[in-house]
Amino acid sequence: MPAVIRVEGLSKTYASGFTALKDINLEISQGEIFALLGPNGAGKTTLIGCICGIVNPTAGKITVDGKDIVADYRAVRAMIGLVPQELATDMFETPWATVNFSRGLFGKPQNHAYVEKVLRALTLWEKKDSRIMTLSGGMKRRLLIAKALAHEPRILFLDEPTAGVDVELRREMWEIVRKLRAEGVTIILTTHYIEEAEEMADRVGVIAKGEIILVEEKNELMRKLGKKQLVLQLSAPLTEIPAGLGAYDLHLGADGNELTYTYDTRAERTGITALLNDMRAAGVTFKDLSTMQSSLEDIFVDLVREKR
Template sequence: MQPIISVSHLSKTYATGFKALKDINLDIRKGEIFALLGPNGAGKTTLISIICGIVNPSEGSVVADGHDIIKDYRAARSRIGLVPQELTTDAFETVWATVSFSRGLFGKPKNPVHIEKVLRELSLWDKKDSKIITLSGGMKRRVMIAKALSHEPQILFLDEPTAGVDVELRRDMWEVVRSLRDTGVTIILTTHYIEEAEQMADRIGVINQGEIILVEEKAELMRKLGKKQLTLQLQGVLETIPGALEKHGLELSQDGDELTYTYDTQQERTGITTLLRDLNEAGIRFRDLQTKQNSLEEIFVSLVREQRS
């Protein structure tokens, strides 16, 4: 499938000499939710700003839905919607007015049917005549998405869409984003909430120090890099781990009543089978067991730390 966004050898060097982006190559697939993760200063905002036509690149090219963002700026930009972190609109405008105005900025003719559809899908229809200043934080976030969707883009950038909102509102926003993806809109999400990416993304990209260090299917990333732990709650108490079990790298709890086995997914079948056999031969019995897999956050922190070292 032809990517809906194709970034080729993209670099950005500012007048101060700071290299914000270094030879970025990235393809975004049509209809996916792509999460772009990275620490502060990694280059996420610069990359988004270039794709959206806000910042000029120093080198390289970007094609959005078949249109070069420099050579065919108007067509490329019309395909893209951007939801920034902060709401920048007249606080005394109504929801209907501000969303309709955003559509007009792209030279689109009035289309009240489409505006109504967007507002209804975002649960804003009953607030259409309300002034922005009267809305809750969660509703204002929805207005930002409505403004970005007003001109019917095929690509939607969400820059920290749930920053500062409570857990319930965050989960509501996740549902909104998923429903947009289901209509065929491609979503590119930047977030500091790793849980958000873990819940929503189809693929994960990690950027650090201006370089893409990883792009992977979320499930495959978890499979390859996610460590697992098997914790055995023993029937008795051990003072030390028997020598026959040392090869498994087990950890004994301070109370001596739990053994923890850490392994990767490629070791899962043979490792656990061998461990259970060796436990049986050593006469160690357990009354319960629990498994736990590393979260995406732990994987992300490990990747960034590894690159820095």
């Protein structure tokens, strides 16, 4: 798919001297769900702010659908919906009024049918005339999305959209995001929940200390950087790993009854076949086996640790 967002040589240094972003280069494809992962202070929110025109970059260029965010600010901003971490609206207002008002801010004509569609999709229609202060935390989160969708953007930024919400609501919001993507909306998601990225993202970017350290398709990332373990329950205990098996990354359990082989997923078939053949040659047999695979969280933690 063509790139709808291009970031080239982007840097941001604040007046205090703190550099939040360093030479960021990034392309986001039309219609994808892109997850941006990073620890606190990594630069995720600053990067989103620069793309949305909220934060002025120190250097670099950003285009959205081929339009420069500085030269064509109004056109670019109209294409983007931003769901911030915190709700900032009049608590005495109603969802119906605030979503219609958000639509008007972008110069869009009234379209009550569209606003109704958005509120119904986010299960807020029954609360459309209630004061925002009376809504539950989950409803307020969904209202943030409704406000961001009010002007019919084709690109949606979700900045920690499920922070602090329960598991059931988190899964409901995942389903909302999937439906938006099915309608052609490009989704950029920042999250601390690795499970969220693993569940939804097409591609994953990792940012640490203001630098993009990796951008990769999620499945390819897990294939290339993921580790697997083969756990073998031995037929008879060993006191040590036979010399003939020294070429493998093996760990012998404390009681000698369990042998664990850790391997790169890229060498899965050849590595396991060779190990089992060499075990047979060394007279080591097993009665049961199981496998485990590293998660996206494991990969993320390793990448950030290396950056430090």
